[in-house]
Amino acid sequence: MITVLVVLLIFSCNSSKDDKKEIKIEPTIEIVEPPILNLEQANKLAHLPLHCINTEYPNRLSQTLGGDEDLKSPTELHPAFYGCFDWHSSVHGHWSLVSLLKSFPNIDNADVIKQKLLNNISKQNIESEVAYFYGKHNKSYERTYGWAWLLKLAEELHTWDDETARQLESNLQPLTNLIVGKYIEFLPKLNYPQRVGTHTNTAFSLSFAYDYAEALNHDELKHAIKARALYFYKHDKSCPITWEPSGSDFLSPCLEEAALMKRLLDSVDFKAWLDSFLPQLKDVNFNLEVGIVSDRTDGHLVHLDGVNFSRAWSLYKIAEGLPEYKHLENIANIHINYSLPAIFGDRYEGGHWLGSFAIYALNSAREWLI
DSSP states (O other), X not given: OHHHHHHHHHHHHHHHHHXXXXXXXXXXXXXXXXXXXXXXXXXXXXXXXXXXXXXXXXXXXXXXXXSGGGOOOHHHHOSSXXXXXXXXXXXXXXXXXXHHHHHOTTOTTHHHHHHHHHHHSOHHHHHHXXXXXXSTTOTTTTTTHHHHHHHHHHHHHHTOOSHHHXXXXXXXXXXXXXXXXXXXXXXXXXXXXOOOSSTTOHHHXXXXXXXXXXXXXXXHHHHHXXXXXXXXXXTOOOOOGGGOOOTTOSSOHHHHHHHHHHHHSOHHHHHHHHHHHOGGGXXXXXXXXXXXXXXXXXXXXXXXXXXXXXXXXXXXXXXXTOGGGTTHHHHHHHHHHHHGGGGOSSOHHHHTTHHHHHHHHHHHXXXXXX
């Protein structure tokens, strides 16, 4: 009798242990609605580039001086893109206004915005911008982050059905052609990609340049990008996304690379590649904490609002057309909703550039819903 009781007790304890092992508590993930870019939001977002595209100072020229003759004001050096603190921010500030006008023709002050664009992106001003790149010390100027945004601006103009767009596209064309040529010349020389979370990230730049090449059917540029991207990234595995973000990142090295490969591979090859590169993304319980900003008056710490927007647009792209990755949409929504309310106000540290990131992320959300 005693033996039977002991056996029963042992069985009972083992069963209890087994039951405990089977209990699995899944993490709770907040489900949020997709952020929508509407006319009210568009009017708010337009104020950010309107405030800065003609604001000359403060200004970071990132200039190599060859002599006293190079000591000129921002408006002399860059008559088209002198505002918004630096050249690339000015370029994507102009892109922001074009994108908003294209999506919302009835936006407040539409005629004023168009006139500002025409004044800045004039034929004469673009000729001066082109001349700057031919300077002895300027061949690699804004490589490749500013180059990417210039082609994104050119793409947006090309796909905007408007008389103003045709004039602006024509005025910008010499600089567009110059940047396309620079990509085609530079990419074969680049033996190693830049896998960073800031301006020089190669995958980000190639994604934007590829979008331009697709929109304009520029086969030479498409082939140059695809050849180099596959050389860089085709055999990548196990990207350490848990290491992200770094303290002042505004791009995700892992997600930007995945979003680029989504553009270049068919769905079967991409899913096989992604299973090796970021296998955790397929888990419906996958989560990614937003980049937390501790001080938005700090020009570097506020970069993390940018990482939230850029993560979002990358996640939307990765999940596009792939039902098994649909859960990534919610993570993207959370990232946008965390940072969007904070970009409005009088803080120039983020206001001079973050609006563009927000608009591009919101455009990506809208494309997902269509």
